[in-house]
Amino acid sequence: MCALNFHFLLVFSTFSSVFSDEDYYQVRACCAYSGEQSxxxxxxxxxxxxxxxxxxxxxxxxxxxxxxxxxxxxTQFWNADPYDRLERIFEKKLLCEDNVKSIESLGNLTTAPTVSIKLLRQPDGGHPALLLCSAYDFYPKQIRMTWSRNKQEVTSGVMYSDLLADGDLYYQIHSYLEYTPTFGETISCTVEHASLSEPKVTVWDNSLLADEVIQIIVGLCFLMLGSVIVTSGFIYYRKRRAAYSAVCQGGTLIPVEHISSPGVAYSPASANTITIDTNRP
Structure with missing residues (x-):
């Protein structure tokens, strides 16, 4: 069944096999309504x-x-058969004329859309994020869908799908938004439809993106802290090694405070080191 303005089409169909399971014969009976009060x-x-x-x-x-x-x-025989003509008149009354009130009620029928937003693509380097706003199961088909960023309507980076008929009187439509996320912003999809007393606003929950940003920041902090610790340890190790392994003329230089045995002579090369004379008894 389909409807366009005040023109309605009511379809009755039968589908049966003939001759074999691979051959089918179909009959479709249609009632088309137009004009005032159909x-x-x-x-x-x-x-x-x-x-x-x-x-x-x-x-x-x-x-x-x-x-x-x-x-x-x-058809030559059917057109010449008066009983066939009477049968068609009876079918028209039974299928079409007796259903006028039901058809007219469709003119006032409205069904509110179900709206949802989901993330299709994460921001990745030079590629922006991609959001999808979908409206399902609404009637009639006239609908308006817009994106807002911090309550300001967005027109750039917006794409729309074709209006899709579900085949059961209802329709669906989808809209896409490419954008670069900013911390603390609000993204929303607004739908206007005859079934709604006011526009339906659906706000995108970007907490997932915020959590990922926080995780990245925390990870970088730990990485920097680890680098500082490793660098400090390396510098400390080099200083300790230099203090204990300095080589000088005729002997090994070691800190004074670590020498207390006989046979050790003071070296004028440094006020903080002495020279072990290996020739003395």
Missing amino acids: KDIEYSILTSFNKHIMMQYNSTRGNWTGFTAFSIYE
């Missing part, structure tokens, strides 16, 4: 065999039309 009604029947149109009946013309050699031959 007074103008056109009833039609379309028959198909294996998806090939065979013949069609139209109440406005009041006859059958064939589209193949066989169906053209058959």
